[in-house]
Amino acid sequence: MRATDDTGFLREAQWQDKVFNGTWVRPLGGVNPVREPATGEPLTCTGNADAADVATACMAAAQAQPAWAAMDPRSKALIFRAAAGHAEANFAELSLFVARETGGSLLKGNHEVREAIVLLHQAAGLLSQPHGLLLPSAAGRLSYARRLPHGVVGVISPFNFPLVLSMRSVAPALAAGNAVVLKPDPQTPVSGGFLIARLFEAAGLPKGLLHVLPGGAVAGEALCLDARVGMIAFTGSTGAGRKVAETAGRTLKKVALELGGKNPLIILEDADLELAASNAAWGAWLHQGQICMATGRILAHASIAEELTRLLADKARALRVGNAARGEAELGPLINERQRQRVVDIVDASVAAGARLVAGGPADGLFYRPTVLAGVRPGMPAFDQEIFGPVASITSFETDDEAIALANQNEYGLSAAVISRSVGRAMAIGERLNCGLLHINDQTVADDCVNPFGGRGNSGNGGNVGGPADWDEYTQWQWVTIKDSPPLYPF
Incomplete structure (x- = not known):
């Protein structure tokens, strides 16, 4: 055509x-x-x-x-x-x-x-x-x-x-x-x-x-x-x-x-989980995750991590993958074979290191289904590396200090977000995050064109x-x- x-x-x-x-x-x-x-x-x-x-x-x-x-x-x-x-x-x-x-x-x-x-x-x-x-x-x-x-x-x-x-x-x-x-x-x-x-x-x-x-x-x-x-x-x-x-x-x-970016979304235990899952899914899977601001780390309080994982997995299974430009699907292909293989390799290596594949994978040509990885920890490729693919990586934490440490444990510093019913608590966490873009009660992908846009560190x-x-x-x-x-x- x-x-x-x-x-x-x-x-x-x-x-x-x-x-x-x-x-x-x-x-x-x-x-x-x-x-x-x-x-x-x-x-x-x-x-x-x-x-x-x-x-x-x-x-x-x-x-x-x-x-x-x-x-x-x-x-x-x-x-x-x-x-x-x-x-x-x-x-x-x-x-x-x-x-x-x-x-x-x-x-x-x-x-x-x-x-x-x-x-x-x-x-x-x-x-x-x-x-x-x-x-x-x-x-x-x-x-x-x-x-x-x-x-x-x-x-x-x-x-x-x-x-x-x-x-x-x-x-x-x-x-x-x-x-x-x-x-x-x-x-x-x-x-x-x-x-x-x-x-x-x-x-x-x-x-x-x-x-x-x-x-x-x-x-x-x-x-x-x-x-x-x-x-x-x-x-x-x-x-x-x-x-x-x-x-x-x-x-x-x-x-x-x-x-690039490896952008954290911190979800506290008081969050509305339906809303939190919607934000996490959008941030991780929009345009197949091929966004510098994509939600690369979902940090969920241990008390809600399992339920959040279930909600994300349900969303992943419901999304269609195909020719999105023609309205046949919500998610389209990755840009090329090299990028597709990078996503495959990171997911496979993370599963081999102990992460749990809850939904998604494997690849079909350039198409890669929205994927949920649970139990992701520091040292795994899915935690450390920018994936640039539709992968939601979930890591649990016990305290606010641990969440902040996990969020800052990377070489990037582009975007970060915190979801909580307590705006004051979320702001206190946000002020300690190394990022150029900070969003309270939202996900990590946002740009209004009228705002200064830039990152820290390797971003x-x-x-x-x-x-x-x-x-x-x-x-x-x-x-x-x-x-x-x-x-x-x-x-």
């Missing part, structure tokens, strides 16, 4: 075997075939960028950026609002493509497009905010600080929520006056890149300011090394993030890393994206002083 209807907004003929530099051109790096995870059938074929393609894009972006930075804010804001309007007008078409390309449900596709629209409007709003500060100074001297763009921002985005995780950097980076070179994951090049290119192309973004180059490690390394790039915004695994930081550090770029390098954090990420400060005439110094 063809990926798109060439009478629609997404016209496959435009991008077939190509990349985007303001127009659609054939790259030197060849072609990138894309398969639909749920069916295994060819979905589309884009261009594949190599190092030379990246160098060409970075040069063009650097040349186009000064004029864009000098454009008046209202004119720029109109472009973002127009892009949002095109997304709204073609909502159903965009949502279905995102669902198909990512192996997600239509609910997930709808969510990504809705959030992309919000991000575009947020970017337009940035342009009407103050761009600097008036600083205290001596009489007769004006002292102020203003925000300046980095110049060219390189964005490297992942496969799991490609539209949102690309747009959350592309839109504010452009709004701050930068040009952008975007390298989406080659498994999801349209959702993570070409869809965004089409929106901005239709909105009238000047040529040369946005480049979309699907490609592998060679393209990513070239982007990190190019001296014309002032910042890299990377979202992906912790291992890949380390390589990005090391490579980009050679040219002293700013690097913003949004990485990131201390930065944040989103809302008030965007100005800090995508600009740098310049201090300016002005006097009517130069002073006389004693030398």
Whole structure:
């Protein structure tokens, strides 16, 4: 089945075997075939960028950026609002493509497009905010600080929520006056890149300011090394993030890393177990667990652990697995065979180490049923490692202090949640958790786009994206002083 209807907004003929530099051109790096995870059938074929393609894009972006930075804010804001309007007008078409390309449900596709629209409007709003500060100074001297763009921002985005995780950097980076070179994951090049290119192309973004180059490690390394790039915004695994930081550090770029997570959900003995099980299931299994904020550890008080396990197992058996983009199931496939095998290996090794498989498994192609593991303890792979699959790992505790220690016993620090009828007790626990995102009486997967989003430890390098954090990420400060005439110094 063809990926798109060439009478629609997404016209496959435009991008077939190509990349985007303001127009659609054939790259030197060849072609990138894309398969639909749920069916295994060819979905589309884009261009594949190599190092030379990246160098060409970075040069063009650097040349186009000064004029864009000098454009008046209202004119720029109109472009973002127009892009949002095109997304709204073609909502159903965009949502279905995102669902198909990512192996997600239509609910997930709808969510990504809705959030992309919000991000575009947020970017337009940035342009009407103050761009600097008036600083205290001596009489007769004006002292102020203003925000300046980095110049060219390189964005490297992942496969799991490609539209949102690309747009959350592309839109504010452009709004701050930068040009952008975007390298989406080659498994999801349209959702993570070409869809965004089409929106901005239709909105009238000047040529040369946005480049979309699907490609592998060679393209990513070239982007990190190019001296014309002032910042890299990377979202992906912790291992890949380390390589990005090391490579980009050679040219002293700013690097913003949004990485993995092993996120704890603490459920206290006074919790409503039906609600707690609903939260745990959603956090662990949404989009097959392929979310950096997924609930990776369910820490349940010993007095309720058995009943919670039973409730989760019932939910796991009731959920359908299949082609979720076509409405045939609630959960779709994992993105590829390597990721499927990783989930299988972690579950098998944890069972061999003493965990109990209560529901779920085994794999059927790329499909893996929602799984419940009970009796998971530190030292087991299901406790220690980010799984990125639909596995609910349950560990029991006796005291609040033990729950906190178990929650903090990992190298990550992205999201955490606590469920209790006592908000005060839950807050007291939450204040002792190492995390960048904390949710009381909710699960771990949440992002409103207006909030600073970032992790600690191996979940990131201390930065944040989103809302008030965007100005800090995508600009740098310049201090300016002005006097009517130069002073006389004693030398």
